[in-house]
Amino acid sequence: MPLLLVADPAPGPELPRVLEPEGIDVVVAEDGAQALLHAGALHPTAVLVSAALPVIGPVEFVQTVRRSVSVPILLGAGPGDGDTAARALTAGVTACVARPYRMRELLPLVRAACLGETSADHNVLTAGEVTLDVPAHEVRVAGVPVHLPLREFDLLHYLMRNADRTVTRDQIRHHVWQTTAPVSTNTIAVHVKRLRARLGDEDHGSPLIQTVRGIGYRLVPPQPGPGSR
Numbered sequence: 001m002p003l004l005l006v007a008d009p010a011p012g013p014e015l016p017r018v019l020e021p022e023g024i025d026v027v028v029a030e031d032g033a034q035a036l037l038h039a040g041a042l043h044p045t046a047v048l049v050s051a052a053l054p055v056i057g058p059v060e061f062v063q064t065v066r067r068s069v070s071v072p073i074l075l076g077a078g079p080g081d082g083d084t085a086a087r088a089l090t091a092g093v094t095a096c097v098a099r100p101y102r103m104r105e106l107l108p109l110v111r112a113a114c115l116g117e118t119s120a121d122h123n124v125l126t127a128g129e130v131t132l133d134v135p136a137h138e139v140r141v142a143g144v145p146v147h148l149p150l151r152e153f154d155l156l157h158y159l160m161r162n163a164d165r166t167v168t169r170d171q172i173r174h175h176v177w178q179t180t181a182p183v184s185t186n187t188i189a190v191h192v193k194r195l196r197a198r199l200g201d202e203d204h205g206s207p208l209i210q211t212v213r214g215i216g217y218r219l220v221p222p223q224p225g226p227g228s229r
Helices: 014-022 032-042 058-068 082-091 103-115 150-161 169-177 185-199
Strands: 003-007 025-029 046-050 073-077 095-098 124-127 130-133 138-141 144-146 166-168 209-212 216-219
Touching (some): 003 103, 014 025, 014 103, 014 169, 025 032, 032 046, 046 103, 058 073, 058 082, 073 103, 095 103, 150 169, 150 185, 150 216, 166 169, 185 209
Parallel strands (some): 003 025, 046 073
Antiparallel strands (some): 130 138, 138 144, 209 216
16 A cells, blocks of 8 residues: 655644545654654655654755655645745655645645556546546536536545445545534435435436445446446
8 A cells, every 4th residue: 555654743634534545554753853764664655744844844854855765755835834845845845735734635646646646547537327527527427417516526526536445424524525523424414315316326226326334335336237348
């Protein structure tokens, strides 16, 4: 499993919860000295370092890592970190991302760094007769456009990206609602029900979006028939 080393004293609880279903493991180091030890011992696939990294600062950390390994390094920078970001980029940072982290912005960069995927790899997703075009923000069922409100579009997008995997309600709350505030189980169930209705999913004996009792949901694309190519 790809490993993301997060060198940050306060990364927030969302990172591991959102990245785990993406197939990315996360190890957090709260200061630069600990992060350097992890970098040498664990050989991470990519590194996310905070501009507020204590003990050993972000610029020295990046310079040290760059002497021994060549991995993508992302810098989390806040509004007052412009000078640090400029020096870190000179030291070898791959890209900068806003901190506090916004998962919708951070996730594509982490996926590209850890999995070698670009946003173009996920532009169009297909599951049976359902096609989701990310840049066009368009969903089609059997070629017919279906209007989805933003929340339902994001929910479908998340389920399709995790096709054949069970995602928990907590993972949906963090990834789709992007909040640590409580989102009731009933609220998520209502959105799933509306999404199923818009997709015509309730008309099928084997629904595309399946409920996993007590856990969450799983999107299961239909298997091609014996004569399909």
